[in-house]
Amino acid sequence: MGRPRKDGQDSAVSRMEAAFFRVMEETPFGKLTVRAVVTEAGVNRNSFYYHYAGIDDLARSAVANLLVPEIPRMILRGLGPGSEQVVQVLEGVHGDDRLRKLLILIGPNSTSALRAMLKDAVLDLWLQTFEVERGDLTPEESATVDFLLAGALELVGQVKQSDARAALSRLSSIPIVQESMRIAVLTLKAAGTRS
Known part of the structure; x- marks a missing residue:
C-alpha cells in the first residue's frame, strides 16, 4: 500500500476513482483506457496497476465505494x-x-x-x-x-x-x-x- 500524501491531496485511489467518473462522462465504458484514467488522475500507470488489475477492477472498486x-x-x-x-x-x-x-x-x-x-x-x-x-x-x-x-x-x-x-x-x-x-x-x- 502506498504512503499517505503529506500535502493533503486525495490518495491515488480516490483520484483514480474520481477520474474514472470524469472520463466516463465523455467516453463509453467499452472504450475507457488506463491511459485516459491515469492522465486525468495525475498518476502513473504503475500506480494504477499497483491498485487495480485493469479497468473492470477499477470500475468494481468505484461502484463499491459509491x-x-x-x-x-x-x-x-x-x-x-x-x-x-x-x-x-x-x-x-x-x-x-x-x-x-x-x-x-x-x-x-x-x-x-x-x-x-x-x-x-x-x-x-x-x-x-x-x-x-x-x-x-x-x-x-x-x-x-x-x-x-x-x-x-x-x-x-x-x-x-x-x-x-x-x-x-x-x-x-x-x-x-x-x-x-x-x-x-x-x-x-x-x-x-x-x-
Whole structure:
C-alpha cells in the first residue's frame, strides 16, 4: 500500500476513482483506457496497476465505494425509500456527487457489463444486510429480487442529471416503487429466516 500524501491531496485511489467518473462522462465504458484514467488522475500507470488489475477492477472498486450501506439497513428497520431519514442519508455527505456518479454508471456511456456490475454490487449489499447468501434464495426469490432490482435501476437510468434529485424524490413516492421495496424486503427476510 502506498504512503499517505503529506500535502493533503486525495490518495491515488480516490483520484483514480474520481477520474474514472470524469472520463466516463465523455467516453463509453467499452472504450475507457488506463491511459485516459491515469492522465486525468495525475498518476502513473504503475500506480494504477499497483491498485487495480485493469479497468473492470477499477470500475468494481468505484461502484463499491459509491454504495451507501446505511440505506438497506434503514429499510430493513421499516423505513420507506422516500422516508425523511433515508432521504437525509442519501443527501448527506457528497449526495449530489454520489447521484451524479450513479447516473454516469447507468447512463448512455455505460454497457450491459457495467450495469450488471452495479446490479451485482447492490444485490450483494442487500444480501449482506439481510444476512443472506445468493445460494439461500429459492429460484422464485432470486427471480423476484433480480426483477425488482433491474426495474429500479431502469427507472433511475431514465433520470436526467439536471433534474436528478427531484426526479428521484418523485420516483420514491410512486406506489409501485414502494410496493416493490416492500416485496424485496419480505423476500429477503423470508430467505434469511430459512438460512
